Amino acid sequence: MSPDSPKSATIQPKGSLRSHEAILFLVVLLELVLFSSAGRNFLTPDNLTNLVRHSAEIGLIALVMLPVILTGGIDLSVGSLLGLCAVVFGKLWRDAGWPWPVAAAATVAVGAGCGGINALLVTRFRLPPLIVTLGTFSLFRGLAEALTRGTDAFTNFPESFLRLGQGGLAGLPVQAWILALVAVVIGLLVHRGTWGRSWRVIGFAPEGARYAGLPVAQRTAAAYVATGLVVGIAALTYTARLGTAKADAGMGYELAAITAVVLGGTSIFGGVGSVHGTLLGVAAMAILTNGLTRIPATLSFAGELSGLFTGVVLILALTASTLSRWWAERRTKQAPP
Amino acid sequence: MTDAARSPAAPPNRSQQRLELSRETSVTAVLLVLLATLAVLAPGFFEPQPLLSRLTAAAPRLIVTCGIAVVLLTRQIDISVGSLFAVCSVAAGILSARGMPPAFALALAVLLGAAGGAFNGFLVAGLRLPSIVVTLATMVTWREALRLARQGIFINLPDGIQWFGLPMVAGQWIVCGTALLVLAGMAIGLRHLAGGRHVYAVGSDAEAARLAGLHPNRLTFGVFVLLGTLTGLAAVLNLVQSPQVDPATGRALELEAIAAAVVGGIAVSGGRGSLWGVFAGFLLLACIGPALTYLGVKPYWDRAIQGLVILLAVLAEGFRRKRTAR
Secondary structure: OOOOOHHHHOOOOHHHHHHHHHHHHHHHHHHHHHHHHHOOOOOOHHHHHHHHHHHHHHHHHHHHHHHHHHOOOOOOOHHHHHHHHHHHHHHHHHHOOOOHHHHHHHHHHHHHHHHHHHHHHHHOOOOOHHHHHHHHHHHHHHHHHHHOOOOOOEOOOOHHHHHHHHOEEOOEEHHHHHHHHHHHHHHHHHHHOHHHHHHHHHHHOHHHHHHOOOOHHHHHHHHHHHHHHHHHHHHHHHHHHHOOEOOOOOOOHHHHHHHHHHHOOOOOOOOOOOHHHHHHHHHHHHHHHHHHHOOHHHHHHHHHHHHHHHHHHHHHHHHHHHHHHHHHHHHHOOOOO | OHHHHHHHHOOOOHHHHHHHHHHHHHHHHHHHHHHHHHHHHOHHHHOHHHHHHHHHHHHHHHHHHHHHHHHHHOOOOOOOHHHHHHHHHHHHHHHHHOOOOHHHHHHHHHHHHHHHHHHHHHHHHHOOOOHHHHHHHHHHHHHHHHHHHHOOOOEEOOOOOHHHHOOHHHHHHHHHHHHHHHHHHHHHHHHHOHHHHHHHHHHHOHHHHHHOOOOHHHHHHHHHHHHHHHHHHHHHHHHOOOOEEOOOOOOOHHHHHHHHHHHOOOOOOOOOOOHHHHHHHHHHHHHHHHHHHHOOOOHHHHHHHHHHHHHHHHHHHHHHHHHHHO
């Protein structure tokens, strides 16, 4: 690897990712302090439960998006797939008359299968992930619309299913357990084992990974299939939380999840990123959205304001990290052109 | 390593040029088959006035697609155009509703588009940030700022703006004509002007282009400004078609435009494709929805079929690449 190859500029030393995470951690703390002093009933168990419930799906998607982005890929189809899975679940339960646990298992399988389509197109046909998932973004949402004829909605789910999105387990909302489980699995894969470390290697240098004997296609495919699978699970908690399944479920979630991952310090070019950073990114966005609803003055524009802040913070974070890198490069006097 | 890293973007040789040609021909062929099927099975599709109305409604999207195509050719991407489109529409609407002469209001909207493009361009070319993240951020920022400012309230436009104060058919011809002029001008410019060739050079290999004496950064900045300007123009041409401005307009515009450009043969890896192919891809995607309605397919299949067409188009590219790799 020659020092001036285009990739070397995007690979940051471990320290700079850590400092990014430290800054983000301070931002999260600042938000907590700010909202607990200025907001009403912010730090109450009820509200925190609410906060977790509402951010669980984006959190789940962001966590599985991380491996995809680590390999240098991207998945724009996750929001559409969530809609498709929600509709498939409703169809199987109501129209096919399946018991809900069976329908739920089938939904997760459909999610994984759809992730498999992305994986196949990206790895077998070597197509750019951006374009593949742009196509499936339309395809999955379109199938969801076609299955419901554009208007149908599924409601009146059984109480035992709704508990998945509205109930608790050992004092915490069900979503918190699912989120923790997925976070631990992805965390172990990405940070502790060689199997998941290959995602970073692939993103860092795809050709290098191949020459090193890594099964690049297989590992990349696994990331996309895992994404589909977890999106299937997220579709279940989403449906159970709202009590309805419609074709427009999860619209815009792809961008929210990517924003959270990038905010967490992950390089969009792949190779650099962490699970705790991603979780901090999700937390920063979730606390902001929820906290703004707790301040009377901002209650009615909480959604818009949090989106606006997220966008601005994303630009500032990127600019700051670039400037700090330039500064570091200038100091060591080996700045590449 | 540098060789390996660059191999996917190797400069087009003669066989690749032939493939690129065949891509445009194949999209055009599919389009012609679709139109021929319609001519036989549903001649009502070609009734002049509804056809003109459909083309007019699609014209702003064509302009944005041309701009996106050039950005993709330089190996960048912009997903903020939908939000910028909405900002320009709302700005023009507010200004003219407050009594500014329509010509000024519309011109200011185009300038605002250029400014928005310049902002993206500064972040991408000036600070060297990845364009997908920059435009993701500006997309969210503009959209939410607009929602915050307008709270979804429609703006009623004063008389004299709709169809530029002309009869409807004349207005429709102006809108379509402008879009076609932009397309033709840019297609010729990309092929025959130095600036157009520089786009391909930078998109194929920015470092090589720099060593050859071009200015990739300046060019990238310029390309984003161009796209912003075209987005403003598209917003204006869309605005004159209705008596109101919806502040949520332009949603998913970026994805439609990127899809049309890619179906038309623009490679997202930069440097490959032409605007005539983009035009064919755009017409194919724009026709397929209404065409299916005319052929009796229920409209709720629209989006699924659009997705399928995009996937089939890129799949063809994948097969071709596999063949050439052997």
